Amino acid sequence: MIEVNNLCKQYANGFMALDHINLSVKKGEILALLGPNGAGKTTLISVICGIVNPSSGSVTIGGFDIIQNYRKTRSLIGLVPQELTTDAFETPWDNLTFSRGLFGLPKNPQKVEQVLKDLSLWDKKDERIMTLSGGMKRRLLIGKALVHEPQVLFLDEPTAGVDVGLRQDMWRMVDALRIQGVTIVLTTHYIEEAEAIADRIGVINGGKLLLVEDKQLLMSRLGQKQLKVELMTRLDNMPAELAAQGFRLAEDCLSVIYQYDKDGLEVNIAGLLQSVSDAGLGVKDIHTQQSSLEEIFVDLVGESV
Ligand SMILES: Nc1ncnc2c1ncn2[C@@H]1O[C@H](COP(=O)(O)OP(=O)(O)OP(=O)(O)O)[C@@H](O)[C@H]1O
Ligand SMILES: [Mg+2]
Numbered sequence: 001m002i003e004v005n006n007l008c009k010q011y012a013n014g015f016m017a018l019d020h021i022n023l024s025v026k027k028g029e030i031l032a033l034l035g036p037n038g039a040g041k042t043t044l045i046s047v048i049c050g051i052v053n054p055s056s057g058s059v060t061i062g063g064f065d066i067i068q069n070y071r072k073t074r075s076l077i078g079l080v081p082q083e084l085t086t087d088a089f090e091t092p093w094d095n096l097t098f099s100r101g102l103f104g105l106p107k108n109p110q111k112v113e114q115v116l117k118d119l120s121l122w123d124k125k126d127e128r129i130m131t132l133s134g135g136m137k138r139r140l141l142i143g144k145a146l147v148h149e150p151q152v153l154f155l156d157e158p159t160a161g162v163d164v165g166l167r168q169d170m171w172r173m174v175d176a177l178r179i180q181g182v183t184i185v186l187t188t189h190y191i192e193e194a195e196a197i198a199d200r201i202g203v204i205n206g207g208k209l210l211l212v213e214d215k216q217l218l219m220s221r222l223g224q225k226q227l228k229v230e231l232m233t234r235l236d237n238m239p240a241e242l243a244a245q246g247f248r249l250a251e252d253c254l255s256v257i258y259q260y261d262k263d264g265l266e267v268n269i270a271g272l273l274q275s276v277s278d279a280g281l282g283v284k285d286i287h288t289q290q291s292s293l294e295e296i297f298v299d300l301v302g303e304s305v
Pocket of ligand 1: 011012013015017035036037038039040041042043044082
């Protein structure tokens with residue numbers, strides 16, 4: 001549905017914001033783009049949506065080139081921009097009705113009503129937009145992107161500044177759109193959001209796409225597990241036989257930790273515990289823990305700078 005080939009963007013001041021990006025997204029897929037501030041996420045979305053001109057490379061949406069078939073590709077796309085730009089004096093109702101018109105779609109008051117209700121904005125439909133709260137304005141932007149029934153939806157930090165309840169509503173909406181076959185690319189700084197809704201994760205830093213991978217695969221490939229054995233008493237010196245097995249002492253000296261690859265060879269937890277007790281240590285409790293997407297992300301981005 002989206003094909004990005006060798007895309008580069010150098011801004012007028014010479015800054016290279018996108019450096020040979022290659023990416024393809026299938027129909028009905030949800031891709032989350034993660035990356036620190038200034039990584040190039042908004043630039044990438046802006047080029048794909050035809051708001052920023054690429055310096056080189058190409059992009060197609062549903063097989064149509066974004067430059068040669070600008071109107072066609074634009075009609076397939078919905079964009080929720082990162083920056084709030086809404087017309088202060090209009091009402092939500094007029095704003096959404098007008099947005100449909102912009103895309104050459106016939107009037108459809110039922111659709112506008114449904115979108116406003118889905119976003120809990122129905123009771124504000126006739127208020128001036130300037131009187132809405134920040135989170136409500138952001139919801140209206142989402143409504144603007146949905147009202148022309150796009151096949152590809154770009155959400156640039158859709159839940160920044162949005163409360164917990166609405167964030168979950170949003171996740172449900174995204175899920176419903178996925179079921180309808182809408183292709184979705186979102187950026188977020190909330191890693192749990194990517195973890196909750198994305199099929200694939202892309203990590204971008206310094207204008208380069210560091211990786212794009214299936215979420216589950218990424219977590220099992222780069223994720224690590226650890227076994228933490230809490231001890232009855234403080235341990236000042238690590239017994240040599242445990243160190244030789246790969247245990248290390250926790251900083252507080254109250255537990256020993258064994259780290260292993262999630263998909264590595266079978267780990268014999270019972271044997272490990274036996275070794276701890278053979279070393280004469282009393283076991284108070286045990287915990288196993290798996291590294292989160294957040295830890296994986298911080299590792300990746302840290303390595304690339
Ligand atoms: N019009 C412009 N002229 C020059 N440089 C720009 C322009 N727009 C963006 N940049 C630079 O391009 C880089 C990428 O910006 P971009 O907005 O794509 O980052 P981002 O990944 O969306 O960051 P954030 O998480 O903060 O939204 C930044 O260094 C930014 O300063
Ligand atoms: Mg951005």
